[in-house]
Amino acid sequence: MKQRKVPLRKCVACQEMMPKRELIRVVKTPEDEILIDLKGKKSGRGAYLCGKVSCFKLAKKSRAFDRALKHTVSAEIYDQLEQDFIRVEDEFISSKEEMTDDEE
Ligand SMILES: [Zn+2]
Numbered sequence: 304m305k306q307r308k309v310p311l312r313k314c315v316a317c318q319e320m321m322p323k324r325e326l327i328r329v330v331k332t333p334e335d336e337i338l339i340d341l342k343g344k345k346s347g348r349g350a351y352l353c354g355k356v357s358c359f360k361l362a363k364k365s366r367a368f369d370r371a372l373k374h375t376v377s378a379e380i381y382d383q384l385e386q387d388f389i390r391v392e393d394e395f396i397s398s399k400e401e402m403t404d405d406e407e
Contacts, residue, residue, distance in 0.1 A: 309322040309323070309324075310322065310323045311323070312326050312351040313351065314326060314351055314352055314353045314358055315350045315351060315352055315362055315367040315368065315370070315371040316352055316353065316358040316359070316361040316362035316365070316367050317353065317358055317361060319353070321351075321353060323343070323351070324399055325353065325354060325399070326351040326352060326353060326354065327339060327341065327351070327352050327353070327354050327388065327391070327395055328340045328341075328343045328345075328349045328350070328351055328352075329349065329350045329351075329352060329368060329371075329372070329384065330345045330346075330347045330348065330349045330350075331347050331348045331349075331372040331374050332345060332346070332347040333346065333347055335374065337368065337372065337374070337376055337380050337384065338387075339384060339387045339388060339391055341391050341394065341395060341398070348372050348373065348374075350367070350368055350371035350372055352388075354392060354395050354396065354399075356385075356388065356389060356392065359384070359385055359388045360385075363381045363385060366381075368381070368384075
């Protein structure tokens with residue numbers, strides 16, 4: 304079987320390289336909003352995180368998004384993102400199964 308080339312991205316929390324589809328993208332929009340971008344299509348500076356709440360907690364603790372997004376992310380935003388993260392996790396896991404490697 305021929306192996307497809309999978310784009311890799313680094314998780315900002317645990318620093319592991321993972322296939323893009325295994326990661327959740329957090330984006331800073333041109334309006335300076337920090338959002339979870341489940342489809343990976345929003346414009347702006349992105350940071351990638353494993354689709355695991357444990358990694359989100361690690362990122363929150365180390366303020367990894369501040370560094371990755373080169374922007375001060377307030378504690379309220381981290382809290383908001385954490386709630387969104389937990390909410391989208393199921394959707395993320397099920398959408399992964401539909402996704403193909405043909406993207407990009
Ligand atoms: Zn991670």
